[in-house]
Amino acid sequence: MQLDKEIYHHSKAKLQDYVPLVGRGTIEALNALAGRLSGKVIQNINSTYTGGGVAEILTRMTPLLNQLGVDARWTTIKGDDRFFSVTKKFHNALHGKIESISSEDFSLFLEVSRKNIEELQFNGDIIFVHDPQPVVLISKRHEIGEKWLWRCHIDVSNPDEKVWEFIQNYVVQYDATVFSAPNFTRRLPNRQFLIHPSIDPLSDKNRELPQEIIDSVLNKYGLDKEKPMIIQISRFDYLKDPLGVIDAFEMVRKNIPCQLVLAGGTATDDPESDKVLEEAKERASGNPDIHILLIPPESDIEINALQRSATIIMQKSIKEGFGLTVTEALWKGKPVVASAVGGIQLQIKNRFTGLLCHSIDGAAYALRLLLSNPEYARWLGKNGQEHVRQNFLITRHLKDYLMLFISLYHPQDVIYL
Ligand code: UDP
Numbered sequence: 135m136q137l138d139k140e141i142y143h144h145s146k147a148k149l150q151d152y153v154p155l156v157g158r159g160t161i162e163a164l165n166a167l168a169g170r171l172s173g174k175v176i177q178n179i180n181s182t183y184t185g186g187g188v189a190e191i192l193t194r195m196t197p198l199l200n201q202l203g204v205d206a207r208w209t210t211i212k213g214d215d216r217f218f219s220v221t222k223k224f225h226n227a228l229h230g231k232i233e234s235i236s237s238e239d240f241s242l243f244l245e246v247s248r249k250n251i252e253e254l255q256f257n258g259d260i261i262f263v264h265d266p267q268p269v270v271l272i273s274k275r276h277e278i279g280e281k282w283l284w285r286c287h288i289d290v291s292n293p294d295e296k297v298w299e300f301i302q303n304y305v306v307q308y309d310a311t312v313f314s315a316p317n318f319t320r321r322l323p324n325r326q327f328l329i330h331p332s333i334d335p336l337s338d339k340n341r342e343l344p345q346e347i348i349d350s351v352l353n354k355y356g357l358d359k360e361k362p363m364i365i366q367i368s369r370f371d372y373l374k375d376p377l378g379v380i381d382a383f384e385m386v387r388k389n390i391p392c393q394l395v396l397a398g399g400t401a402t403d404d405p406e407s408d409k410v411l412e413e414a415k416e417r418a419s420g421n422p423d424i425h426i427l428l429i430p431p432e433s434d435i436e437i438n439a440l441q442r443s444a445t446i447i448m449q450k451s452i453k454e455g456f457g458l459t460v461t462e463a464l465w466k467g468k469p470v471v472a473s474a475v476g477g478i479q480l481q482i483k484n485r486f487t488g489l490l491c492h493s494i495d496g497a498a499y500a501l502r503l504l505l506s507n508p509e510y511a512r513w514l515g516k517n518g519q520e521h522v523r524q525n526f527l528i529t530r531h532l533k534d535y536l537m538l539f540i541s542l543y544h545p546q547d548v549i550y551l
Pocket of ligand 1: 339429
């Protein structure tokens with residue numbers, strides 16, 4: 135079996151290990167569905183192996199599909215910084231942010247896409263293309279692939295029309311599209327599927343950790359175990375609003391002693407992140423209670439440990455796709471304060487599984503409320519954990535993907551197990 139990246143070492147979890155979490159019936163259903171795909175190669179294609187939610191999911195999903203006997207593979211397109219600056223602008227524009235995109239940008243995007251079309255090794259029966267960066271690969275469909283799927287992980291409900299129209303020319307050529315939530319979609323002529331993302335409860339990012347490991351991570355970063363800790367884990371990206379997090383924290387810290395941790399890395403497909411990191415450092419300078427941590431890729435255990443040490447986890451995004459960091463936080467039973475944007479609203483039912491905010495003042499209010507009501511904070515965290523168990527674990531996601539792949543070959547049928 136060919137795999138384009140060494141991802142097996144991440145996946146020590148066996149499917150049977152999920153039984154205590156989701157029940158035997160779920161695993162049996164997955165096996166039954168997987169059997170329907172024998173002989174088919176599923177080739178995932180995206181733009182990065184590390185950084186961000188898409189890579190996070192593929193890292194876990196690919197080996198689990200392989201364990202089910204499905205020949206799933208994962209390839210990435212190639213591009214230089216100039217290409218990824220353009221795709222980052224597209225990403226922001228599709229989220230509705232105003233960006234100036236020139237005709238040279240569109241030409242560069244097409245030029246690099248054509249190069250990828252020539253050089254990439256296509257080997258799937260189902261070619262599963264993730265997000266806008268590789269969307270143009272569909273131009274290859276007359277040569278290879280029985281079925282082509284476009285998986286959109288971002289909210290394109292209110293995009294810059296020029297960029298959307300350009301992308302749409304390619305999107306409509308796919309057999310089907312997949313979106314994370316109903317309100318993320320556009321009206322399209324092709325079949326549409328709605329599939330929520332997920333987290334893997336047994337990955338290094340999410341599994342239970344011994345206290346010694348958690349303590350060693352806190353020591354490594356010089357964090358005070360005794361002081362309430364507010365954490366946001368995110369790529370350094372304007373849309374994650376790290377400066378807004380600092381402002382909200384400063385308002386709270388005036389009355390309640392606490393520390394803030396902004397931890398994250400930079401994704402290989404995001405050249406903007408260094409600048410955002412510098413701005414965050416500058417805004418935080420001189421405040422010993424703010425810790426800005428640049429975390430290298432593949433620091434799953436460290437991120438897990440930080441999330442588990444948090445008193446409150448924030449996700450004050452201005453725009454968001456699904457927001458896997460929120461899922462991870464809820465799964466760890468943490469009270470979460472997050473903006474009411476994108477997929478966060480599917481995860482946080484306000485005042486039941488966490489607190490939603492709409493502004494810096496609102497975020498500060500929610501932080502104060504939780505810091506002064508630990509019982510209420512615990513109750514929210516517990517509800518949040520149950521919400522994730524029911525809806526956002528990888529076993530549910532695997533089932534949805536298997537059904538999706540099978541349904542491509544049975545466009546008119548209902549599938550019976
Ligand atoms: N993440 C990570 N390292 C970082 C920052 C984020 O591993 O430095 C992970 C984070 O734990 C989560 C994913 O990347 O699993 C981010 O997904 P999300 O949907 O929250 O946001 P995206 O980055 O895709 O916009």
